[in-house]
Amino acid sequence: MEYKLKEESGKIIIENLDHFEPKHVFECGQCFRWNEEEDGSYTGVAHGKVVNVKKENNNIIFSNINKKDFEEIWYNYFDLDRDYGKIKEQLSKDKTLKEAIKFGYGIRVLKQDPWEILISFIISANNRIPMIKRAIEKLSEKYGEFIEEYKGRKYYSFPSADKLDNLTVEDIKACGTGFRAKYIQSAAIIVSSSEIDIYAIKNLSTENARKELMLFSGVGPKVSDCIMLFSMNKDDAFPIDVWVKRVMEYFYVDDDTKLKDIQKFAQDKFEGIAGFAQQYLFYYARELGIGRKKK
């Protein structure tokens, strides 16, 4: 897509960018390393770089950035090439999605790193978001590379597989990962030894990619769908966590519908872009508490 770009010292500004609201992007459940600053902007780390994102009027301001990185990393990371107007148009044919989109109009699906997402979502299983974030930060602080200090905080890259493959389960547990430590250790060994090429999985079909990902222990149906949607361009992946299950039961299916059938329903209904539907629904459900604790 074409954008009107302005470059200032250490900043890139995109003017009149629709379909981009920092709060929606960073709090719709897809990422763990972006945090809100006092001024309402968000700072995060990805690809070994620290960036701040702020919305003013209808402009998006990327700070601590240069044009080269913007073009080579962040343009892709923020999915700026995609026509969200078209996605919204297609999904809005459904009444519930239309409401969910109105609510989370600024959501974008980030294109994150498969290895980082693999570990992040292994940690997410039966866990809480603040604790997931804490564990990921701890792993990065201890075993990642120091990048820089920004707005009074120190930033570290997410550790590569060969930084983790020689750690003991206890080392990993010390980062607050709990019972998932053994899964992380195992994944690190598998990836660093190239037993599985995590970066090649995106070339498989959604179905085969899912099978491949589930070879990692600690990776089941939900986590594999997250990895595919958030880091492998699988737009039809539809991760079903507790929130999505609740919202689907509330609006679309019977309460006792099996997860596999909910997924099939969604993939049929949302024709190839179920993943985007999932993001709008997740944000809608979690922010409004839809279906929470009926009993």
Add this chain to the structure above:
DNA sequence: CGTCAGGTCTCTA
């Protein structure tokens, strides 16, 4: 003190 959270693994019938 129990309960529970972005699920998955293990064990049993």
Add this chain to the structure above:
DNA sequence: TAGAGACCTGAC
């Protein structure tokens, strides 16, 4: 092949 329990950890 499906369903019940267990599971690190810490916030309530």
